[in-house]
Amino acid sequence: MKKEPFVTYEQLQEIVKEYHTPFHLYDEKGIRENAKAVQEAFAWNPGFREYFAVKANPNPFLIRILREYGCGLDCSSLTELMLAHALGAGGEQVMFSSNATPSGEYAYAEKIGAVINLDDITHIDFLEQTLGYLPETISCRFNPGGIFKISNSIMDNPGDAKYGFTREQMFEGFSRLKEKGVKHFGIHAFLASNTVTNEYYPTLARILFELAAELKEKTGADIRFINLSGGIGIPYRPDQEPNDIYAIGEGVRQVYEEVLVPAGMGDVALYTELGRFMTGPYGCLVTRAIHQKHTHKEYIGCDACAVNLMRPAMYGAYHHITVMGKDNRVCDHKYDVTGSLCENNDKFAIDRMLPKVDVGDLLVIHDTGAHGYSMGYNYNGKLKSAELLLREDNRVELIRRAETPKDYFATLDCFDIWKDLGA
Numbered sequence: 001m002k003k004e005p006f007v008t009y010e011q012l013q014e015i016v017k018e019y020h021t022p023f024h025l026y027d028e029k030g031i032r033e034n035a036k037a038v039q040e041a042f043a044w045n046p047g048f049r050e051y052f053a054v055k056a057n058p059n060p061f062l063i064r065i066l067r068e069y070g071c072g073l074d075c076s077s078l079t080e081l082m083l084a085h086a087l088g089a090g091g092e093q094v095m096f097s098s099n100a101t102p103s104g105e106y107a108y109a110e111k112i113g114a115v116i117n118l119d120d121i122t123h124i125d126f127l128e129q130t131l132g133y134l135p136e137t138i139s140c141r142f143n144p145g146g147i148f149k150i151s152n153s154i155m156d157n158p159g160d161a162k163y164g165f166t167r168e169q170m171f172e173g174f175s176r177l178k179e180k181g182v183k184h185f186g187i188h189a190f191l192a193s194n195t196v197t198n199e200y201y202p203t204l205a206r207i208l209f210e211l212a213a214e215l216k217e218k219t220g221a222d223i224r225f226i227n228l229s230g231g232i233g234i235p236y237r238p239d240q241e242p243n244d245i246y247a248i249g250e251g252v253r254q255v256y257e258e259v260l261v262p263a264g265m266g267d268v269a270l271y272t273e274l275g276r277f278m279t280g281p282y283g284c285l286v287t288r289a290i291h292q293k294h295t296h297k298e299y300i301g302c303d304a305c306a307v308n309l310m311r312p313a314m315y316g317a318y319h320h321i322t323v324m325g326k327d328n329r330v331c332d333h334k335y336d337v338t339g340s341l342c343e344n345n346d347k348f349a350i351d352r353m354l355p356k357v358d359v360g361d362l363l364v365i366h367d368t369g370a371h372g373y374s375m376g377y378n379y380n381g382k383l384k385s386a387e388l389l390l391r392e393d394n395r396v397e398l399i400r401r402a403e404t405p406k407d408y409f410a411t412l413d414c415f416d417i418w419k420d421l422g423a
């Protein structure tokens with residue numbers, strides 16, 4: 001399928017008159033339509049809730065849009081919990097799915113009433129020592145180990161993942177929590193990331209539903225929810241078939257009817273913690289080609305770099321690139337599209353066939369709406385970009401300004417750079 005930007009060349013030319021490249025641009029319309037579809041796909045389950053994975057995109061303006069569709073928030077750290085709290089989410093609307101968790105973060109999560117999802121059996125005592133008691137409701141994260149396959153294709157390797165309780169630990173953990181007075185339970189697992197198949201959730205659901213029925217039978221635990229977590233992917237490549245969230249919801253419903261209902265668990269709520277699927281396709285990184293270099297290869301040097309989008313450098317991830325205004329030309333030039341870091345992995349694309357690029361061209365790097373801006377860092381003293389929101393009525397709003405040198409130096413309390421610069 002041809003990948004088209006959600007913004008036109010004409011719109012973008014107007015936007016760059018007001019805002020300097022690089023910036024991330026988000027598509028309100030796309031976010032809304034998708035959030036609505038997710039709610040519809042799981043509407044058959046009365047307790048359903050999507051907890052948006054804040055780490056994917058912690059911009060409060062985007063989170064507010066998702067909140068309109070009933071989304072709760074899945075947090076992994078103190079600052080994410082603070083953001084959730086500031087946005088008015090509390091109690092059961094916040095899931096705290098952390099690992100290697102500092103005690104202060106558990107204390108804050110409890111203070112705002114978040115549901116705590118334990119990553120390890122030793123965290124039972126750690127949490128009890130931290131709070132002086134255990135909350136009434138606790139969730140535990142399951143890791144079956146081994147290799148996770150869907151009809152013979154390897155999806156991921158849970159046996160190598162640091163997260164979760166083993167199967168035996170789930171039984172032991174539930175029994176101990178119950179003895180200690182915990183009343184309600186949840187089960188969580190995240191077994192594969194960025195899955196582009198409608199089979200992932202139904203397969204995971206079967207594993208968790210069967211485990212839940214057994215846990216209930218053997219420990220007598222009152223299981224209130226099952227959290228399928230994140231992992232529904234998006235088609236980064238033009239040749240990938242997008243997931244069909246309605247087919248996924250229906251696939252999970254069938255397993256629910258088959259496994260949970262006969263086990264007398266037809267009232268269990270389903271939760272998800274989607275990040276990438278909620279915002280990934282509805283963001284792009286807009287950058288300008290500012291250099292061209294002809295050496296052993298052909299290079300396009302951009303004004304964005306891995307600080308703005310780390311996925312290609314970190315995982316070799318593919319992000320589609322559109323050269324704006326040249327959409328109908330043939331892709332007969334092979335380029336490495338690079339940023340300016342002193343790191344040879346700072347390349348948005350390697351050996352990518354594109355139309356002939358000229359200095360000054362605007363490039364749209366697709367699918368940066370999740371794990372894009374938020375994964376950024378400040379290597380080489382580079383500053384993080386602005387974030388803009390393209391509203392449904394085509395207005396553009398600045399939803400986070402770009403960093404300035406002042407932000408970069410702000411933590412150097414004992415060194416006044418401005419004085420030394422004579423400023």
Ligand SMILES: *Cc1c(COP(=O)(O)O)cnc(C)c1O
Nearest residue numbers: 053097229230231273274275276
């Ligand atoms: C990262 C993460 C998510 C979101 O993952 P996506 O791939 O963005 O859907 C959800 N839950 C937990 C615990 C995570 O670590």
